[in-house]
Amino acid sequence: MLESLYLNLAQHDALSDAEKALLAEAMTFERHFAVGQDIVASGARPTHSTLILDGLAARYKVLENGGRQFTSLQVPGDFVDLHAFLLKTMDHGIVAMSPCHVMFADHSRLRAITEEAPHLTRLLWLDTLVDGAIHREWIVAMGRRSKTSHLAHLLCELFVRLQVVQRTNGMSFHLPLSQAELADVLGLSVVHMNRVIGALRKIGVVNWANHTVTILDWHRLQEIAEFDPTYLSLTREPR
Amino acid sequence: MLESLYLNLAQHDALSDAEKALLAEAMTFERHFAVGQDIVASGARPTHSTLILDGLAARYKVLENGGRQFTSLQVPGDFVDLHAFLLKTMDHGIVAMSPCHVMFADHSRLRAITEEAPHLTRLLWLDTLVDGAIHREWIVAMGRRSKTSHLAHLLCELFVRLQVVQRTNGMSFHLPLSQAELADVLGLSVVHMNRVIGALRKIGVVNWANHTVTILDWHRLQEIAEFDPTYLSLTREPR
């Protein structure tokens, strides 16, 4: 059941059986969320952290004028609100973008891990650091990439992240986001989002239909995106 | 000497004398950097993490077309590359935006802290989590705020962060950034950056001259920015 989490953590450094057991013990109960449901509400003070077993979720903030901005996409194996373990108060919400199967880890047990399992603690810490690295990459994309490049970068990132947790199918993956939702990822209007997707399609690097993205020319897509996966810390080394 | 770091960490939770001592012991040597000098280079694999004692630094990435994007601004008391302790390889550079006085913490000693001082470890972890929270706020600002609001938000954030480490002077603070550098923070052209600053000045909420920003109407500035400092985790509580 926790296979995705193990894969996610183990991509950075070896994970021992004892550590896997500790993680498994930290889990209390599981739950399903329907599309559009809040997994964690903004302003909440969770006593659990949420692990995605299956589905796609997203962090978001809403502004007074109704504008919404997603600040991250979370795939299976991601601890979507591990940061709340120390941050305490959620400054943003987390919503299910597809039906989500999640599992909750008790904060008290996470705390016990920090007291007794330093290496595992570092791996969990690292997990949140990669999160931060992804955020930085998004900032760069929003600030200085062309919109086409930004979208290409997002696709590269998602493909790699999904591949790690074995959610890709050859060069294809499922992307259950409407163009309106994608627009709230890239910070665009829906109309312009549509233009940008069209541009990427026209170049012929991706096939995109039925919420399934197929990368036709990975090399070229990576080039358009200037995608360098270093920030995902994919190398396995002592941490 | 480490007063800023103590203030920075202690804003989230109490810091014991023993913990302060552990931090002090982790520090090896200090150094000065001139404006424009790289404190940490992109691609480096540092063996130390850098604490800013004085000055302003920034994380940045450079794209192939020469475009530069700053992904964070770092003030005194910030551990600018604490993440490299676990991330290992720098995926971005850190540059001195003003003359910087820094101090280096050995990774081996940080590791020892994670082995022996769980509470302090959590505080350091938290420090990187706040970093992530700031990143998320920047993403929202870049994606869904007007540029005026984005700039206002940046000023609010900087003011609060500088206040914590006692680098404000009444409602004023020193901001040693040229408009070109600010443009690389907000992701704008220099010309438009100038327009946006002009707009904020015209409203009369700030006085901005000689690299000194004076907030004339904090309430209104906060309103324009929709600034809610929750994400900075300023409340002191057990972590």
Next chain:
DNA sequence: AGAGCCTTCTAACAAATGTTAATGCCCGTC
């Protein structure tokens, strides 16, 4: 005081992006 350099600020125009509105498509419900 003058020369050079960086920075700020403006103008005029070009390009990117947003807005509003309309059309057609797909899909599930009745």
Next chain:
DNA sequence: GACGGGCATTAACATTTGTTAGAAGGCTCT
């Protein structure tokens, strides 16, 4: 099979933002 709702797509136009160029201000060095 008709109906309705959400979604993708396109068009026409408005607004924002970028580009290029230049003038003006301020600073340092001599």
